[in-house]
Amino acid sequence: MSIEACREKFKSFLADRSLRVTGQRMAIFDAAFSEDAHNTAEDLLDRARSIDESVSRATVYRTLPIMTESGLLREVDIGRNLKFYVANHDNQTQQAQVVCLDCDRIFEISAPFMEWYRNTVSSNLGLTPVAHRLQVHARCDIFRETGRCRHRN
Amino acid sequence: MSIEACREKFKSFLADRSLRVTGQRMAIFDAAFSEDAHNTAEDLLDRARSIDESVSRATVYRTLPIMTESGLLREVDIGRNLKFYVANHDNQTQQAQVVCLDCDRIFEISAPFMEWYRNTVSSNLGLTPVAHRLQVHARCDIFRETGRCRHRN
DNA sequence: CTGCCTGCAAACTCTTTGCACGAAT
DNA sequence: ATTCGTGCAAAGAGTTTGCAGGCAG
Helix, strand or coil: CCHHHHHHHHHHHHHHCCCCCCHHHHHHHHHHHCCCCCECHHHHHHHHHHHCCCCCHHHHHHHHHHHHHHCCEEEEECCCCCEEEEECCCCCCCEEEEEECCCCCEEEEECCHHHHHHHHHHHHHCCEEEEEEEEEEEECHHHHHHCCCCCCC | CCHHHHHHHHHHHHHHCCCCCCHHHHHHHHHHHCCCCCECHHHHHHHHHHHCCCCCHHHHHHHHHHHHHHCCEEEEECCCCCEEEEECCCCCCCEEEEEECCCCCEEEEECCHHHHHHHHHHHHHCCEEEEEEEEEEEECHHHHHHCCCCCCC
C-alpha cells in the first residue's frame, strides 16, 4: 500500500476513535514511514523532530501504541529491553524475525504457518489468539571470524 | 531429572568453568527449583533469602545468567520488560508459550517443529541458530465476561 | 468553547555496576 | 594467600505519568 494511502488510513483510524489528527501525530507517522527499517522510539523521535521540531519524547511514546493498534506499525521486541517499530504497509501479521547476534541485524521473514499454529494451540486452551511472536536467534560464523559477512560490510 | 541431580549438575557446571560454589548461588538454585512456576528475579530473591538471608539482589541478577547458560534455567521473555525464569529439569529447548492477556497466565507447550524451522530459516541466511522464541498471545473471553475461567479461579 | 493533546521534567521499573570487604579454593 | 564473589547503594536505560497550558473539533 502506498505511503499516501497509509497516511489516509491513519487519519481515518484516528477519526473513527475520536482521536485528534494533530501535527505531532502526523509527524510521527511520517517519520515511521520515511524508512523501511527497524526503528527505536528514539530513532522516530529524532526523525519526527526533523519534520516538526515541537514533537516530544512523551508524545512519541504515547503515539506508538496507537499506530500499533491501527495495524500501520508493527512492534518488534527481540528481548533487549528496547522495542523496534516497522512501518507495516500491507497489514502483515505473519512475520517472523531472524536476529543475528554477531552482525546485529534483524531479518524479517514470512511465516505463514503461524496462522494455523496459533489457532490450533489457542483453541486447545479455549483461548482466542490475538498476536504471536516467532524469532530465531542465530550467529554468523563468517562475521565473527572475518569481521564481515554478506549481511554487514 | 530429579532436583538432586540438577543440583549436582549445577555444581559441576560451576566447577568446569572455575566458578565458585557459594552458599548464595546454591540458595538461588534451590529457590528456582523449589517451585515449577514462572518466577521473576524478585520472586527468586525473596525465596532465596528465605533460605539464606544474606543473598542480595545483585547476586541474583549475576547468578541468573549463569544458570541460564548451564541450561538448568530457562529465561522466558514475553515482552513486558520483565523476565521470567523456569526450572528446566529436562534440558528442554523446544518450548513455546501461550500468554493469556486476560487471566495473565503463561502456558508452556512443546513445539517440536521449531527444531526443523530454525535450522531451515537460518541456513537460508547462512547463519547458525542458537535459540528461538515462539509465543502466542491470546484472550480468554470467558474470563473477561465472568471474571473467572478454567485457568484461573 | 470544551476537552483532548501536548511538552516538560520528574518518577518508575527493572537491571547493571563500582567499590571495598569477605569467603572459596 | 589469592582471587573471585558478594552486598550495598548509586547509576543506568527505556518508558510512563502529573500537571499546566495549547490547539483540534
